[in-house]
Amino acid sequence: MNDQYVIAVLVSNISGVLSRVSGMFTRRGFNIDSLTVGETESGGFSRITIAFHGDEDIKDKILRQLQKLHDVREVEVLDRKDTVIRELLLIKVRNKTESRQDIMTAVEIFRSKIVDYSPTALVCELTGETSKIDAFIELLKPYGIMEMCRTGIVAIERGENCLKTAK
Amino acid sequence: MKISGAKIVVETLIEQGCDTVFGYPGGQVINLFDELYLNRERIKHILTAHEQGASHAADGYARATGKTGVVIATSGPGATNLVTGIATAYLDSVPMVAITGNVPCSLIGRDSFQEVDIVGVTMPVTKHNFIVKEVSELADTLRTAFRIAKSGRPGPVLVDIPKDVQTALCEFTPNNQPVVPYPLSFALEEKLEKAAKMINESERPYIYFGGGIISGKASDAVIALAEKTDAPMGCSLMGLSAVPSDHPRFLGMQGMHGHYASSVAEDEADLVIALGARFSDRATGNKARFAKNFKLIHIDIDIAELDKNIPSDLAVQGDIRDAAERLLTMLEKKERPEWSARIAQLREEEKVRTERALASAREKICSDCTAPCNAQGLPAEERLDPYTIIDIISEYAGDSVIATDVGQHQMWAAQRYPLKKPRTFLTSGGLGTMGYGMGAAIGAAAATGKRSVLFTGDGSFGMNLNELATSVSQGLPLVIVIMNNGVLGMVRQWQTLFFDRHYSNTTLNRKTDFVKLAEAFGADAARCFTPEQLRNAAKEAFSCSGTYIIDCVIDCDEFVLPMLPPGGSIDDIITEIK
Numbered sequence: 219m220n221d222q223y224v225i226a227v228l229v230s231n232i233s234g235v236l237s238r239v240s241g242m243f244t245r246r247g248f249n250i251d252s253l254t255v256g257e258t259e260s261g262g263f264s265r266i267t268i269a270f271h272g273d274e275d276i277k278d279k280i281l282r283q284l285q286k287l288h289d290v291r292e293v294e295v296l297d298r299k300d301t302v303i304r305e306l307l308l309i310k311v312r313n314k315t316e317s318r319q320d321i322m323t324a325v326e327i328f329r330s331k332i333v334d335y336s337p338t339a340l341v342c343e344l345t346g347e348t349s350k351i352d353a354f355i356e357l358l359k360p361y362g363i364m365e366m367c368r369t370g371i372v373a374i375e376r377g378e379n380c381l382k383t384a385k
Numbered sequence: 386m387k388i389s390g391a392k393i394v395v396e397t398l399i400e401q402g403c404d405t406v407f408g409y410p411g412g413q414v415i416n417l418f419d420e421l422y423l424n425r426e427r428i429k430h431i432l433t434a435h436e437q438g439a440s441h442a443a444d445g446y447a448r449a450t451g452k453t454g455v456v457i458a459t460s461g462p463g464a465t466n467l468v469t470g471i472a473t474a475y476l477d478s479v480p481m482v483a484i485t486g487n488v489p490c491s492l493i494g495r496d497s498f499q500e501v502d503i504v505g506v507t508m509p510v511t512k513h514n515f516i517v518k519e520v521s522e523l524a525d526t527l528r529t530a531f532r533i534a535k536s537g538r539p540g541p542v543l544v545d546i547p548k549d550v551q552t553a554l555c556e557f558t559p560n561n562q563p564v565v566p567y568p569l570s571f572a573l574e575e576k577l578e579k580a581a582k583m584i585n586e587s588e589r590p591y592i593y594f595g596g597g598i599i600s601g602k603a604s605d606a607v608i609a610l611a612e613k614t615d616a617p618m619g620c621s622l623m624g625l626s627a628v629p630s631d632h633p634r635f636l637g638m639q640g641m642h643g644h645y646a647s648s649v650a651e652d653e654a655d656l657v658i659a660l661g662a663r664f665s666d667r668a669t670g671n672k673a674r675f676a677k678n679f680k681l682i683h684i685d686i687d688i689a690e691l692d693k694n695i696p697s698d699l700a701v702q703g704d705i706r707d708a709a710e711r712l713l714t715m716l717e718k719k720e721r722p723e724w725s726a727r728i729a730q731l732r733e734e735e736k737v738r739t740e741r742a743l744a745s746a747r748e749k750i751c752s753d754c755t756a757p758c759n760a761q762g763l764p765a766e767e768r769l770d771p772y773t774i775i776d777i778i779s780e781y782a783g784d785s786v787i788a789t790d791v792g793q794h795q796m797w798a799a800q801r802y803p804l805k806k807p808r809t810f811l812t813s814g815g816l817g818t819m820g821y822g823m824g825a826a827i828g829a830a831a832a833t834g835k836r837s838v839l840f841t842g843d844g845s846f847g848m849n850l851n852e853l854a855t856s857v858s859q860g861l862p863l864v865i866v867i868m869n870n871g872v873l874g875m876v877r878q879w880q881t882l883f884f885d886r887h888y889s890n891t892t893l894n895r896k897t898d899f900v901k902l903a904e905a906f907g908a909d910a911a912r913c914f915t916p917e918q919l920r921n922a923a924k925e926a927f928s929c930s931g932t933y934i935i936d937c938v939i940d941c942d943e944f945v946l947p948m949l950p951p952g953g954s955i956d957d958i959i960t961e962i963k
Contacts, residue, residue: 282689288513
């Protein structure tokens with residue numbers, strides 16, 4: 219049973235903290251699907267969102283190892299049902315006369331945006347859940363993807379629940 | 386008044402209760418060593434021959450006392466030489482603070498002379514580490530380092546201090562006392578109630594403990610548990626010395642070279658209560674087979690150890706002594722006569738098997754030895770064998786702290802040496818660091834003011850024998866017992882059993898004369914071939930006040946038995962070499 223888990227990790231905003239967190243995954247042999255890190259509402263903390271595949275045992279092991287790290291203040295598994303999960307995609311596609319209209323239609327249906335336009339290339343921006351991003355990329359493949367990058371998952375709980383620092 | 390960063394380091398060390406540090410000077414710690422010089426009446430620095438020795442000495446100091454060991458080294462190679470010692474301490478949960486100098490902040494990242502990213506290097510082998518770039522943060526960072534090192538499950542912490550931070554001036558306010566550890570977490574009541582219920586219902590409970598009992602000061606509580614439940618006890622290598630070896634309920638170490646009775650008893654138990662142990666592969670053998678026959682209660686201070694290697698039926702996180710003491714109040718006092726009878730029977734079986742193994746070892750000694758065996762020439766009955774060496778030394782050693790290196794001699798000592806009190810058996814269990822023993826013995830002797838005994842092999846001793854210079858110059862009482870078989874015995878044993886006797890690079894063929902070596906370093910020594918010679922040497926060694934090497938020549942085909950083959954289980958136990 220390999221599910222994808224999304225966890226939010228609140229860490230002290232200190233240099234080296236990302237190495238400590240990612241190093242733990244490497245050292246213990248856990249695989250990461252995606253990892254994002256950024257500022258939080260409080261200057262002293264950064265928030266790392268990590269997605270990984272594994273069974274419940276792996277998930278528990280990861281949580282326990284993370285809790286042991288001195289710079290980790292809080293770890294929480296996000297319940298997918300009660301969580302807004304988003305990813306950002308920037309994708310560059312060939313701008314050809316014969317495919318332009320199809321691309322524009324896809325962009326419209328997926329509520330994507332064209333953020334750069336040149337005679338030979340289009341850059342589209344898309345935000346959404348991973349499955350939506352995957353579907354969009356799949357759709358654009360035949361038109362010639364020149365390059366793309368995606369941010370990996372960021373996630374936040376719905377409602378009043380917040381990731382707080384207990385320690 | 387403003388003082389230098391270097392002085393802040395020394396003042397903070399003294400404030401934290403540190404009386405002795407181990408280390409080696411160098412370009413980027415000159416300022417720090419200048420302060421150590423100026424404060425030499427308040428804090429002692431022991432200069433070793435190599436930074437690795439210093440790191441093991443700090444480890445030995447910590448293991449022998451429970452206090453946090455401190456080691457100081459310069460940047461670059463000084464720092465990297467500490468890594469093995471830090472990793473050794475990490476794997477065995479030893480509280481240590483390692484302080485390294487580094488190049489000035491402005492030179493960091495430029496591959497400057499003797500620059501290395503020691504924080505990056507040691508990240509996976511420390512509990513936490515720091516680089517201090519502001520002198521104003523220096524004192525508090527060091528305090529936090531001590532706090533982390535000794536809190537919960539102890540471990541090493543490294544603090545890297547660039548040279549300009551050591552020279553910078555800053556206000557310093559001393560604290561009145563050492564930092565207190567972070568609050569312990571305590572086991573949940575309902576978990577302990579459940580554990581008590583499982584134990585009360587069990588017919589054949591078995592207590593298995595690890596090094597956590599020593600660092601958690603839980604020896605008495607564990608013995609009381611065993612007595613109230615009428616259960617036998619066994620331990621991991623790290624658990625040795627927590628309970629007196631001759632305790633009637635103690636069956637000894639278990640695992641790859643554990644005692645027959647403890648290994649079998651655990652397998653026949655219906656419930657194992659694991660306390661402060663982490664189920665290393667050397668302790669369990671084949672994990673799938675290991676816990677097949679019993680239910681498992683696992684109690685540990687470190688939540689990450691629970692269900693890490695062996696899934697438990699009940700996992701309890703919390704301070705081990707508190708958990709054991711509270712559990713004790715919930716348990717029924719119960720006799721389990723059938724189980725006790727079976728344990729007694731296993732002890733008898735073990736005795737028979739051990740005697741048979743020793744006899745057959747005597748018989749076949751050197752008969753098919755392919756290595757140039759140093760012991761050739763003497764009839765078998767006049768020769769020294771490992772257990773005899775340990776027995777004789779233990780008659781003279783009194784309450785000395787025992788240190789070992791790694792290999793066959795380590796296992797023989799672990800199986801045989803009669804330990805009486807916690808913190809008297811220092812050995813590298815997790816990392817298995819050959820060369821650990823010299824530093825550890827020096828650190829223990831410096832910490833306790835008492836004699837240390839090092840059991841080592843000619844292979845292990847060769848790794849850090851340079852530290853003879855340290856023990857001699859420091860005038861430390863140290864008896865070094867070399868089980869000299871001319872081979873790397875443990876690997877040779879595997880080659881004999883599993884590699885068709887291909888003795889690849891395990892036959893040392895060295896011409897080292899350890900008696901002359903001792904003389905060269907300024908130590909005393911004797912070479913022994915027979916028990917009588919050993920007794921005479923031991924008499925002399927334990928009455929001398931300095932370093933004494935006893936070079937005990939043994940056969941190259943002595944085996945460590947019993948043995949569970951790597952990846953094997955109790956079903957595959959080898960108790961005799963036919």
